[in-house]
Amino acid sequence: MKAYVFPGQGSQFIGMGKDLYDNSPLAKELFEKANEILGFRITDIMFNGTDEELKQTKVTQPAIFLHSVILAKTLGDDFNPEAVAGHSLGEFSxxxxxxxxxxEDGLRLVSQRALAMQKACEVVPSTMAAILNLEDEVVENVCAEIDGVVVPANYNCPGQLVISGTVEAINIACEKLTEAGARRALVLPVGGAFHSPLMEPAREELKEAILNTSFSNPTCPIYQNVTASAITDATQIQENLIAQLTAPVKWTQTMQNMLADGVTSVTEVGPGKVLQGLFKKVDRQLETVSA
Known part of the structure; x- marks a missing residue:
């Protein structure tokens, strides 16, 4: 079974998508349509901007979405997934x-998501931290004991869990998790506590936009972040997408479930190779490629 997976925030780079724009009339048309929908020339930033410009959430999220989706569309008949999944933002791709x-609807939702998250980040000083080489359960227990908002946010692969919360609670958690035996507890250079209760204002805002968007039944199952299981019902997909912003990304569980369900090859569609690396941590023998 062939699965296609789509990366999330952090995989962006200057020059992303330029080869597609230059070499595919379809890609050029879609990129120009995106410039129109967004109301600014995101292609100028993607192809020739600075890292600083590309790092703005309102740019980063649509940029990664566009690179991934347009790449998939240029594959034509070669693109025939039997299962798909995306990490956080990648779920929209x-x-x-x-x-x-x-x-068009996907891009509008991603743009609204980015702006809503940006706003939520400005309400409370918050951040995220990567915890390495510690069992998930230990991380969960330590977070639960801390007074303040700090929760598991991204289950990336066995031995790599990202936590999310207020700056104060994250600092306390990092100290306690290091004492509990983590090889590293590394505060990440992000603007807020994604996939935590602190994203509730963004979830509320995005919920309205998602409910006003038409969802069709999928051509193949999607393993969603919130459940880590294969979903094929459009209404269920919509509900899970609404819950995604404040719930953890169960990527470890998604990979394990995909492999258990018979996935034999994984193609990463979009910038970078992060997801291929995570799959290799679960099954070294698995065939992984970039689209």
Whole structure:
């Protein structure tokens, strides 16, 4: 079984998508349509901007979405997924790739998501930290004991869990997790506590936009972040997408479930090779490629 997976925030780079724009009339048309929908020339930043410009959430999220989705669309008949999944933001790319959302609706939702998250980040000083080489359960227990908001946010692979919360609570958690035996507890250079209760204002804002968007039944199952299981019902997909912003990304569980369900090859569609690396941590023998 062939699965296609789509990366999330952090995989962006200057020059992303330029080869597609230059060499594919379809890609050029879609990029120009995106410039129109967003109301600014995101392609100028993607192809020739600075790292600082590309790092703005309102730019980063649509940029990664566009790179992934347009790349998938240029594959034509070669693109025939039997399962899809996306890491956080990548879930939106996956939903366009398997026909649940149109290109235009997907881009609008991603843009609204980015702006809503940006706003939520400005309410409370918050951040995230990567915890390495510690069992998930230990991390969960330590977070639960801390007074303040700090929760598991990204289950990336066995031995790599990202926590999310207020700056104060994250600092306390890092100290306690280091004492509990973590090889590293590394505060990440992010602007807020994604996939935590602190994203509730963004979830509320995005919920309205998602409910006003048309969702079709998928051409193949999507393994969603919230459940880590294969979903094929459009209404269920919509509900899970609403819950995604404040719930943890169960990527470790997603990979394990995909392999258990018979996935034999994984193609990463979009910038970078992060997801291929994570799959290799679960099964070294698995065939992984970039689209």
């Amino acid at each position: 996956a939903l366009v790739a398997n026909g649940v959302l149109t290109f």
